[in-house]
Amino acid sequence: MEKLVSSWYKNKSLPESYKFPPETRPGNLLVHTSKTIPVIDLVQNRADIVRKILKSSEEYGFFQVVNHGVPEDVMNGSMDVFKEFFEMPAEDKAAMLHSEDPRNRCRLSTSSANYAWEKVHHWRDKLRHPCLPLQDCIKHWPEKPIRYREVVATFSTEITKLGLRILELVAEGLGLESEYFEGKLSESMMLSVNHYPPCPDPSLTLGLSKHCDPDLITILHQGDVYGLQVFNNGEWIGVEPLHNALVVNIGNLLQIISNDKLKSVEHRVVTNSRVARTTAAFFISPSDDSIIEPAKPLIGDVSVYRACEFKEFMLHYLPNLENNEVVMKHFKLQA
Ligand SMILES: O=C(O)CCC(=O)C(=O)O
Ligand SMILES: [Fe+2]
Numbered sequence: 001m002e003k004l005v006s007s008w009y010k011n012k013s014l015p016e017s018y019k020f021p022p023e024t025r026p027g028n029l030l031v032h033t034s035k036t037i038p039v040i041d042l043v044q045n046r047a048d049i050v051r052k053i054l055k056s057s058e059e060y061g062f063f064q065v066v067n068h069g070v071p072e073d074v075m076n077g078s079m080d081v082f083k084e085f086f087e088m089p090a091e092d093k094a095a096m097l098h099s100e101d102p103r104n105r106c107r108l109s110t111s112s113a114n115y116a117w118e119k120v121h122h123w124r125d126k127l128r129h130p131c132l133p134l135q136d137c138i139k140h141w142p143e144k145p146i147r148y149r150e151v152v153a154t155f156s157t158e159i160t161k162l163g164l165r166i167l168e169l170v171a172e173g174l175g176l177e178s179e180y181f182e183g184k185l186s187e188s189m190m191l192s193v194n195h196y197p198p199c200p201d202p203s204l205t206l207g208l209s210k211h212c213d214p215d216l217i218t219i220l221h222q223g224d225v226y227g228l229q230v231f232n233n234g235e236w237i238g239v240e241p242l243h244n245a246l247v248v249n250i251g252n253l254l255q256i257i258s259n260d261k262l263k264s265v266e267h268r269v270v271t272n273s274r275v276a277r278t279t280a281a282f283f284i285s286p287s288d289d290s291i292i293e294p295a296k297p298l299i300g301d302v303s304v305y306r307a308c309e310f311k312e313f314m315l316h317y318l319p320n321l322e323n324n325e326v327v328m329k330h331f332k333l334q335a
Helices: 046-059 072-087 090-094 134-140 148-174 252-257 310-320 324-329
Strands: 039-041 062-066 107-110 125-130 188-196 208-211 217-221 228-232 235-238 246-250 267-269 277-285
Touching: 039 046, 046 062, 046 148, 072 125, 072 148, 072 188, 072 217, 072 277, 125 134, 134 148, 148 188, 148 217, 148 277, 252 310, 252 324, 310 324
Parallel strands: 039 062
Antiparallel strands: 062 246, 107 125, 125 188, 188 277, 208 267, 217 246, 217 277, 228 235, 228 267
16 A cells, blocks of 8 residues: 655655656746636625626636635634644554455545556545535544544534535526435535645645546635646636635536536646645535436537436546546537
């Protein structure tokens, strides 16, 4: 089993296996700071919120929300336990590294899901576990730090509520019934806690290479350290960390259901040499057997995509995750 970056990175130079080829490495880390994704205040006139969410989802595939209702102490408390988790001694974390039990659905890993066959490794460690239904999942969550289960359960319950609220606003904006995404379509929520230690050469490597998320929406708490970049109009733009804001992005499945009206946009993570960056991404997804297809009222003259089960989507997504065009083309009706 591969070793976590956080257990060996200190006083090391960047290993060859982490150096991306020139065309995909970030190189110059300066990106447009004048351009960034929209920030939407969720306490304002509902029609304005809906309009802004739709516009941002069409143009950027991304937006940030403020006044979102998730209490500040819950957000901060969770970030503290996530950081504490990655600061624990390697032995404490190792217990979770080698689980042979497929039902042990809490996984600690490094780089991407493709570590064994990827050409270049990513400067990232990741703790991943499902969050719904909470009562079934929580017993598989880390037992250390001792506050982990209690604090993360509260955070996850708040994010579930916010996610459903955002999906309801999206449904309204698309002209679908408000409950369109309720039930099986949003039954599952996976949490990825990403940890990007300080990196000896951020210009040569990535914390996470470009990808789209294979879900409906992702809600990300990116903390106070910069690193997330979004591809927009042929260039990378940085997502400014705003205290207490949450970043929301449209996943591949919402692009399909909206018949290409909303965009699932490629994003990546750059590292820095000064401080560790810890982020929490909640992926809201359907049950495995849910049918994913353009919503009937949005088809008009042309359905861009064929119907597929979510598990079929995932089977095709995983081996192609760095090439979103290939992923989406497989489900398109016209080549
Ligand atoms: O850590 C971040 O800023 C983004 C993480 C992300 O894109 C992902 O986990 O899919
Ligand atoms: Fe992502």
